[in-house]
Amino acid sequence: MSLLTQEHELVRKTAREFAEKYVEPIARKMDRENYYPREAIREAGKLGILTPTVPAEYGGGGGDLRSAVVVLEELGRVSGGFSLLVEAYGILFADAVNNFASRRQKEEILPKVAAGDKIGAFALSEPCCGSDAAAIQTRSERRGGEWVINGHKMWITNGYYADYYLLAARTGPLEARHKAITVFLLPRSNCVEASPIEVMGVRGTGTAELKFNDCVASDDDIVGEVNGGWKIIMHTLNVGRVAISGVAVGVARGAFEEAYQWALNRELFGKKLIDFQNTQFEIAEMAAAIETARALAYYAAYLYDVKSPDFLMMSHVAKLQTARIAVDVTRRAVQIEGGFGYSKESKAEMFYRDAKILEIGEGTNEVMKYVVFKLIHKR
Template identity: 35%
Template sequence: MSLPATEPVDRQLPSDEARELLTLTRDLVQRELLPRAAADEAADRFPREVFTTLGKAGLLSLPYGEQYGGGEQPYEVYLQVLEELAAGWLAVGLGVSVHTLSCHALASFGAEEQRERWLPAMLGGDQLGAYCLSEPQSGSDAAALRTRADLDGDRYVVSGTKAWITHGGHADFYSALVRTGEDGARGISCLLVPGDAAGLTAAPAEHKMGMRSSPTAQLHFDGVLVDGDRLIGHEGQGFQIALSALDSGRLGIAACAIGVARAALDLAVGYAGTRQQFGRPIADFQGLSFMLADMATRIEAGRALYLAAARRRDAGLAFSKEAAMAKLFCTDTAMQVTVDAVQVLGGYGYTQDFPAERYMREAKVLQIVEGTNQIQRMVIGRHLTGR
């Protein structure tokens, strides 16, 4: 399987550098991702070395400043790189998005001394991060988290359990939201926790419907000692940090969703052009060609929506509502397009001989992570009504 040569050559991009970056990404997808994605997914095998390759190519640091080793790219460009990666292999595209999310707290809220000390290594390509917000009893209600961090001298003692952690047990560092004060949002703080901290262990990876090569696991903090200088921002600022990170992270999920949808559409178009029924390709039948047209239109609309939100972010404008809209629409699009791709392939779409069924299984999780689509509708509604 290969990606169509017309993408992204005919796409509007802000600079020649951006075009070269997407061309580089596409080449890496063809050489490093597509040949092994299906086999690694079937074997539940985490492709850690792929992230090392992407890191050496500079793709793990794109939206961050050059002074810390980042790529200094606008979100408009970074998200299109994510789309390319996810079109080849969602577990990798989403993994890069999670790594970027895990760097956000330090990059945006850390003191300058903290950024100079830790951020270059986090962005250097050898490390992979994870983001720890959800817990077994607090998913959408993130302000109800219970993992505690109590200051003992100059170190925090952290105890509790985090859940649904992408890269859990494999990450080199964790941006962890913990409770340092009273109940509710005002008692939450953010700690940068080393992946090899004593007392930090991961449960066996969850057995998931899709994205099986991306490890998702609970993390147990059993009296983990974290130096006080690893507090990001100030005590009680953690919930603000978390919401800020999620606004950006939702755009990453939106871009990944369009990547998966695009892969499904490409498969469906290719199949429809070669599958013969009644003496001609099934693409010639109006019912099916209309279905392909609707799939393509949704994808273009989704990309336009996430890019519009990204441009607001790049311009320093508020984009929380737009990020929620993009996440909602793009992930619903991915679900619909992948279901339709299975339908286009008919019985073959329901078999593992083609990746259509994998795309459909992968698309479902995108409607859940980084805030369910029901939560996105709540966010949008509150922006509209001021409540």
Template identity: 35%
Template sequence: MTVDRILPTPEAYDLIDLATELADRELAGRADDFENRGEFPREVLRTLGRSGLLGLPYPEEYGGAGQPYEVYLQVLEVLASRWVTVAEAISVHTLSCYPVAAYGSEELRKALLPDMLGGELLGAYCLSEPQGGSDAAALTTRAVRDGEDWVVDGTKAWITHAHSADFYNIFCRTGGPGASGISCLLADRGTAGIEPLAAERTMGMRGSPVAQIAFDGVRVPGDRLVGAEGGGFTIAMTALDSGRLGIAACAVGLAQSALDFATSYAKERTQFGKPIIDFQGLGFMLADMATQVSAARALTLAAARLRDAGRPYSIEAAKAKLFATDMAMRVTTDAVQVLGGYGYVADYPVERYMREAKVLQIVEGTNQIQRVVISRALARS
């Protein structure tokens, strides 16, 4: 199904066309193979980066495309509709570029952002820990001063690109307890003491393995402190506001793909002498799926437009992430039901879509945390 989009500029329509062309050529036919082998498609990310799709929302002066978030998210949705693992990888990479882009020194920006935004350097965002996911302010990874350097010890968990990243944003404790004692350090791949551990065995998105990373006496130069000492928690939370919109866009793209496949199947599959889409029970299910996808897209883009206008958008981002990912779980489950027994076998993609949708309800803040964020905002209003 072709999505009827309203975009702010002719250039934005060209970007959607480019994303669609690349997604059809580079992503659509490869997903099953890479997912089955659990292999990360690093070269695909490089191709997308060299085509300008990995730095869309960042300034042109540093190698980005200077596009509104509204446009970036719709590009992400297109990519997710062909292969959500790649779209989620781009969302995480975009999140990983944010600390340097928004808080880094001018020297760091000039030195690193062009390769980051061009896709030559892939990023990882090291916030969660084995004993602390949602309670980020309680993290225990610690960095202490040693001359001009910082020395980092601790373990991070659930890290996307753990084995593939070229740089790591490490959120670590440089001061006392609580949020005010957290800072952000940037470490390069290959730094002594950084050890990605065995990849987790996950339900879905196996083409983007996640893993714990052990930091054992990792020495990070003092000029790799991003932002102010003690400012790491603010960096982490503001980055996640944008990251939640990326995950919402991934959810919309994945759900659109499930809807499209289920609709096509229901038009072709006949029972009792007619296509099963003509039976009200299935036709109404598909109608509800389509309505939910459109509603999630609208909510996500509304939050993005607030961000683009410089208005507060944190709560709207939480709403979008909550609604879109819950929607994706529901729509992909219904897509399996539309296919019946065929939906349950790996010969058809909807069973993979359903497995992939589940993690979107968890990453970038679980949907329970999104409800906490939203309800606290209501209590303050």
């Protein structure tokens, strides 16, 4: 059984051509200067690549989760930063808005976001709480018919440039944990203080620290129900874990392709590097690992698309394994390239730094293992 259809391969072709035309020329600039690629974002919006699962009526790609994984894989092959930016933008923000927001909210916001004219960010993590999202401390209090939001968010991809925040806030006591969290769709205003964060890899993603100081929201800004935010957060993260698996496959492929070309051309001891059996074995290990990661990512996305009950388990398995594979393949690529691989001229060096966040963001390896165990134990 093929997990991808001809339609998915057409999406791949579009994404690959876009990545090579618009992303490749700016990939190193993003990495070196922490450059946020607004023009490339708008170009992606024209093709539906920016929000691959948002319906066409709102200007999105109208695809399923496999379409998103394919897009992110092709973008990741050129730039881990651009791919992660699109994953956070198109899945954590736009897909969540499409799935849970009201018709009015969707009609007002999604067309602008899908076009790349307005930026959206998913604001969940806090200085206190990354893995333990149920412990968030940002508060939204009812005052005179309005909600007033105060709090502090960290590591928010696209956050520095965002025009809208899908914001998780506490609307009950801290002891209530996940039962007292509400999601707001908050337009940016002067109440939001944003500071850029310098990160090791996936640079140029607008990663920010955010402070919300007496931000005012109405009931119309609530997504879903009061104290019903946890369902939205969990669904969004589970889908995001599969989407980010596509980023991992792409990053691994990008590093592999450069290392393979290096091995074909590099000479030492009177032979090509590719002629040494150790190099051949390394190339084989990398290729096998990438195919494993790709199969996991596609299969997990397929399970979501067909609404299989096995999706939850596989979303965590895919995230855990593809992240590990991306880190390992990029490490091997740097090793094959030797001194050049350790230099800033090497793409493998950039991909190696990009890969590490995949073992941390949207659920650390440890959280993935914890959830997998819980699901096994429950069975």
